[in-house]
Amino acid sequence: MSTAPVNIHATAIVVGKTGLLFMGPSGWGKSMLAFACLTEAHRIRIDAALVADDQVMISARNNMAIATCLPSIQGMIELRGTGIVRLPFISEAPMHYAVLPGHATGADRVPPEGETTVVSQGLTLPVIRLLPNVPLPLAVLMAKAPEIGR
Numbered sequence: 001m002s003t004a005p006v007n008i009h010a011t012a013i014v015v016g017k018t019g020l021l022f023m024g025p026s027g028w029g030k031s032m033l034a035f036a037c038l039t040e041a042h043r044i045r046i047d048a049a050l051v052a053d054d055q056v057m058i059s060a061r062n063n064m065a066i067a068t069c070l071p072s073i074q075g076m077i078e079l080r081g082t083g084i085v086r087l088p089f090i091s092e093a094p095m096h097y098a099v100l101p102g103h104a105t106g107a108d109r110v111p112p113e114g115e116t117t118v119v120s121q122g123l124t125l126p127v128i129r130l131l132p133n134v135p136l137p138l139a140v141l142m143a144k145a146p147e148i149g150r
Helices: 030-043 137-144
Strands: 006-015 018-023 048-061 064-069 076-079 083-086 092-095 097-101 116-120 123-130
Touching: 006 030, 006 092, 006 116, 018 030, 018 048, 018 064, 018 116, 030 048, 030 076, 030 137, 048 076, 048 092, 048 116, 097 116, 123 137
Parallel strands: 018 092, 018 097, 097 123
Antiparallel strands: 006 018, 006 048, 048 064, 064 092, 076 083, 116 123
16 A cells, blocks of 8 residues: 655654654654754664654555655754754655653653554554653663664
């Protein structure tokens, strides 16, 4: 099964062979968290690359969510307060997890196990919740899903 690409507001990266799709409201820090994960991966010698920032084209191929980037913004990521920077990128990658905003307090402080979210046209991904200002976001993601980076 294949579907035509749909443009969603997100940031997509790959760490090792794991695709991470940062989704959430404007201003949450998707780009900065993704950038921190890329930087952290490189520091610990794990291959990692940007797929797309801000506008991610999502399509279905063989029941997998595939992220691609519009040619006009390939290799660019906006770091709020700093501006646009250029990074190594790959043109497409399967996405394995949706990274969504976490809640530090209240009833949602511990998210439910097995949570999923629809990313496009019936495509769902397992969710990992992440706080916006966590100092080592990749370490937190890898603690929750140890296959990240392999």
